[in-house]
Amino acid sequence: MKAIIVDDERLALKKMENLLREQVDLDGRIELIGTYNNAHAALEAARREEVDLAFLDIEMPEINGFELAEQLLKIHPCLSIIFVTAYQEYAVKAFEMNALDYLMKPVHHSRLTVTLQRFMASKEKTARSTEEAKKAMLCCMQRLHYQDTQGRTQSFPWKTLKAPELFAYLVFHRDKTVSKQILIDLLWPDYDTERATTQLHTAIYQIRKIIKTAGLELSIKYMDEGYRLVWGEEKLDVDEWENGVRQAPPVMPETLDQHLAIMALYTGNYLEEHRYIWADYEQERMRLIWLQHVKQIAECFKTLGRHTEAIMLYQKIRETCPDLEDGYFELMKMYAAMNHQGEVRKQFQLISNRLKEEFDVSPSKELIDWYEQWKPGMKE
Incomplete structure (x- = not known):
C-alpha cells in the first residue's frame, strides 16, 4: 500500500x-x-x-x-x-x-x-x-440460470423438461433431504413406480453433470431414502436481494441510494417463466416483500418532490403486480394532485376491468369511495 x-x-x-x-x-x-x-x-x-x-x-x-x-x-x-x-x-x-x-x-x-x-x-x-x-451465483428470478465468476449470465443446457424443475425444487429445499416419493409424486405422478424411479435417477444424473460442467460448488447427496442439495459457496440471487431488504436501514433521503441498489437486485418474479405450481407461494411471498419495499421508496421520492421517479415506480408496481390495486390507486392519487384528470379515469378503468376479467369482482370500497369523492371536483 x-x-x-x-x-x-x-x-x-x-x-x-x-x-x-x-x-x-x-x-x-x-x-x-x-x-x-x-x-x-x-x-x-x-x-x-x-x-x-x-x-x-x-x-x-x-x-x-x-x-x-x-x-x-x-x-x-x-x-x-x-x-x-x-x-x-x-x-x-x-x-x-x-x-x-x-x-x-x-x-x-x-x-x-x-x-x-x-x-x-x-x-x-x-x-x-x-x-x-468472484463467486458464481445461482439465479431463480424470472428463470433458472446462473452467473459465472466473471458475472456473465449463463443458461443451463437441459435435455429434458423435468430435470430443471427437479433442480429448482431441490434449490428451494436446499440443505434439506426430500424423499424420493415426494419427488416422484410431484414430477411423475402418472408413472408406475419402476418407470418413475428410472426417470428420477436419469434426472439426478443430468443435474449432477450440469452442475459439474457449470463449475458450481453444489452437490446432490442421496440419504435417508431421499435427495439433498448440499449448498457450497455460491450466492443465490433471491437470498442476496431479500437479505439486503431486511438488513437495510429505514428508507430515508439519506439511505435512498442504498435502497435503489437493493431494488435493482430484484430482476423478476421467482421462477416466473417456468410456471411451476409448487413455486406459486414463494413467488407471491417475494413479490409482496418487493411491493412493500418499492412503495416505501416511492413515498420517499414523493416526500422529496421527485414526482416523476415516484410515478415510474408506481407504474412498475402496476406492471409487476397487475392484480393488486396498489399501483393503480397510488397513480390515481398522484395524477389527481397534478390535475391530470384523464389519467385518473384511465387508472380507475384499468383496475376495474382487470379485476372484473380475472376475478369477476369490483375494486375495493376504499378505492371506489376515493374515486367517487374525487369525481365531483373534476372539471369537464
Whole structure:
C-alpha cells in the first residue's frame, strides 16, 4: 500500500514523515513513496504511479486540501484520504467528502496507529468483497440460470423438461433431504413406480453433470431414502436481494441510494417463466416483500418532490403486480394532485376491468369511495 504526504509547512511535513516511517517500519504493509510541500507536485506524482493513501493538510496556498483530494480521487478513485490539520472546524466537511480519518495537529504516534489500522481493515474488507464478488451465483428470478465468476449470465443446457424443475425444487429445499416419493409424486405422478424411479435417477444424473460442467460448488447427496442439495459457496440471487431488504436501514433521503441498489437486485418474479405450481407461494411471498419495499421508496421520492421517479415506480408496481390495486390507486392519487384528470379515469378503468376479467369482482370500497369523492371536483 503506497502512501504520500502533502503539507506546505516543511516542519509539519517532516514530522508527519517521521511518524509514518516509524509505523511503516513496524507494519511493513505500507510504503511511503513521497512527501510534497505543494499540491501540484503531489498531483504529478499521482499521475506517475499508484497511490493508495494520502495524508493531506487542509490550509495550503493555491489548491487547498479539499480541492486536492477531489483531483486525486479523479486520478485514483479508490484512494483513501486522511486530512491533517490544526483546525477542528473542518471536520464536518472532511467527513462529507468520505475521508477515512481526520487528524488534529500535532499528530500523536498512538492516534496514527489507530488510523492506519482503520485503513488496513478497510482495504482487507474491500479485498474480501472483491473475492466474494468472484463467486458464481445461482439465479431463480424470472428463470433458472446462473452467473459465472466473471458475472456473465449463463443458461443451463437441459435435455429434458423435468430435470430443471427437479433442480429448482431441490434449490428451494436446499440443505434439506426430500424423499424420493415426494419427488416422484410431484414430477411423475402418472408413472408406475419402476418407470418413475428410472426417470428420477436419469434426472439426478443430468443435474449432477450440469452442475459439474457449470463449475458450481453444489452437490446432490442421496440419504435417508431421499435427495439433498448440499449448498457450497455460491450466492443465490433471491437470498442476496431479500437479505439486503431486511438488513437495510429505514428508507430515508439519506439511505435512498442504498435502497435503489437493493431494488435493482430484484430482476423478476421467482421462477416466473417456468410456471411451476409448487413455486406459486414463494413467488407471491417475494413479490409482496418487493411491493412493500418499492412503495416505501416511492413515498420517499414523493416526500422529496421527485414526482416523476415516484410515478415510474408506481407504474412498475402496476406492471409487476397487475392484480393488486396498489399501483393503480397510488397513480390515481398522484395524477389527481397534478390535475391530470384523464389519467385518473384511465387508472380507475384499468383496475376495474382487470379485476372484473380475472376475478369477476369490483375494486375495493376504499378505492371506489376515493374515486367517487374525487369525481365531483373534476372539471369537464
